[in-house]
Amino acid sequence: MHRSFLLAVLIAGCASPKPTTSPPSDQSRTFGASTTDHDLCVQAQTMSRTCTDVYIPALVDARAQLDHPAGIAAAVQSDRAGVIAQANQEWATDSTDANISATCNQLPMDDADRQAMTSCLAQTECQPFVACIIPAITKHFAAN
Numbered sequence: 001m002h003r004s005f006l007l008a009v010l011i012a013g014c015a016s017p018k019p020t021t022s023p024p025s026d027q028s029r030t031f032g033a034s035t036t037d038h039d040l041c042v043q044a045q046t047m048s049r050t051c052t053d054v055y056i057p058a059l060v061d062a063r064a065q066l067d068h069p070a071g072i073a074a075a076v077q078s079d080r081a082g083v084i085a086q087a088n089q090e091w092a093t094d095s096t097d098a099n100i101s102a103t104c105n106q107l108p109m110d111d112a113d114r115q116a117m118t119s120c121l122a123q124t125e126c127q128p129f130v131a132c133i134i135p136a137i138t139k140h141f142a143a144n
Contacts, residue, residue: 037114041104044117044133049095051126056087058130059137068141 035043048055060083063069064076076083093099109117113136120132 037107037109038101038104040114040117040121041107041109042100043121045095045100045104046097047121047129048133049091049100051130052088052091052095054126054130055133056091057084058134060084060087062134062138063141066138066141 060072060076060080064073064080064083067073072083116132116136120129120136123129123132
C-alpha cells in the first residue's frame with residue numbers, strides 16, 4: 001500500500017470533484033453561523049482521527065468493496081489485518097493537525113458535502129459518526 005492511499009482518503013473525505021461549469025467553492029464561504037468549509041473539513045477529519053480504531057477498518061472495508069484503489073480488494077481478502085495496520089501507520093502521519101489543515105485548505109466542497117459533514121459531526125460517538133461519514137466518503141471513490 002502506498003502513502004497516497006490515505007492522503008486520497010482525506011481528499012475524498014472533504015472534497016467533491018471540481019465542477020466543470022462553475023467555479024470551485026470559496027474556502028472562506030461559511031456554513032451555518034460561523035463555520036467555514038475549511039473548518040468543517042478539519043472538524044470531520046479530527047473526529048475521524050479521534051475515532052481511528054473504528055474509522056480505519058471501516059474505511060479499508062469500504063475501499064475494498066469498491067476495489068479503490070485497484071487491488072485493495074485482493075489485499076484485504078488475503079490480509080485485512082495487514083492492510084489495516086499499514087493504513088494506521090499512514091494515518092498517524094496523514095492525520096496530524098498540520099496535514100489535515102493543509103489538505104482541507106485546498107479542497108472545495110459542495111452543499112451535499114457540507115450537509116453530510118454537518119450531519120455526521122452531530123454524531124458524538126464513534127460508531128454512528130463512522131457509519132455516517134463512510135458513505136459520504138465512498139461516494140467520491142465511486143465517482144473517481
